[in-house]
Amino acid sequence: MKTLKIVTLGLFLTASWVFCGVFASYSVGGLLTQADQVVVATVRNSSSSAQTLSLDLIVSRTLKGMRL
C-alpha cells in the first residue's frame, strides 16, 4: 500500500453561467480506456486553493497502470 501524492483535480465548468446541474455522465468503460492509472484508494488529505483541488490518495489496489 503506497501513497499517491498530490493528485491535481481539474474540472472544467460549462461556459454558460445560467447552467446548474450535471449535464452528462461518462461510462466507466470509456474512462478505463482514457485513464492512465486506475486505482482503488482512500483519500488521506485533500485541500483546495486557486480553484484547484489536491488530494493525497492511499492506494490499496491497482486496476490499470503502474502498480503502486
Added chain:
Amino acid sequence: MVQTSSTITASHLAGRTGLWFLQQSGTGLVVLPLMAGDISENDLYLPVPSGTLAPGFSYDISAASKTKLIQEIGAAAQDTTTAGAISRLATMRVFADLGSDALPMFGQLTASPQTATMAMGLAGQIRLGLPSALNTMVNSNMGALPPDVQSQFANSVCEYRNTDAGGVAALGVLLGLQYLDSVRACATHALREIHSQQTLPLLEKLLEDKSPTIRYDAVIGIAQFAIGFPVARMEDKKAAVAGFTPGPNFTSDMYPHYPAMDLFFKNEQEYISYWKTWLAAHPAQ
C-alpha cells in the same frame, strides 16, 4: 488552467474510499470524474468498500483491467455502504459500455438475499437484453417491492432490446394496469424500440391507452416497423439509423405520419388513424 466546482468541498473527501480514474498531466495526475458539469465530491470517483474484496468478487492481479473493474463494481453493488450509489450510477447508464462482459457479475448479484442487490443484478441483466431476467421480474411480486427498486426495474425495462418472443410477451404483461405508470411507459418504450412483428398487436392496443406518451410510443413503434428501422441498443441507435435504408413496406406517405412528439400532441387522431388503417391493410404484417 483548471477550475474546481463551487459545490466541491475538499474536507468532505478525507477518508473516502473509491475507484479513481486518473490521467497523466505534466508531472502530475488529473482526476477524470464520472460526471460532467456542476458536480459534487460524489461524482469524482466510483465508491467501493474499503478493505479486501468480498468473496466471489476477488480477482487475480494479472487479470485484464476491465475484469478488475467489473469485479470492483460487483463488490460495491453488494456492499450496503456503497450499494445505493452504485444503483444510482447504474440508472445513469455509467456502466452501459461494459456490455455483456458484465453479465456474470450481474448474475452473481441476482443471487443475493438482499432485495436491493438482487434487483440491481436483475436490472443489469434486463438492460443487457436477457429475456429470462425480464420474466423473473414479471413473476416477482413487484408491488411488494420498495418504490426505489420498482423505479430501478422500470428504468432497466426502458433499455431492454431483444426480439425474443418470451421477452416480448413479458413486456406485454408489464403493460397491465396493475403496474406503476413508469413501468407501463417503459414497457411500451421497449416495445417501440424492438418493433418486431410480435409487438404489433400490443402496440395497436396501446393506440387507445389512457396515457398520451404511451399512445405516442405506440405510433412510433408501428411506424418504425413499417418503415423498416433496424432494432438497436440505445448506445448503438445513432449508428444504426445513420446507415439505414427503408424496408420493402416503405411508402412515401409514412414519413409525414412519423411525428415528433409535439406535432403528435397537436393532432393525435391523424397519426393514430393513419397507422390503424395501415395495420388493417397489412393483416399479415
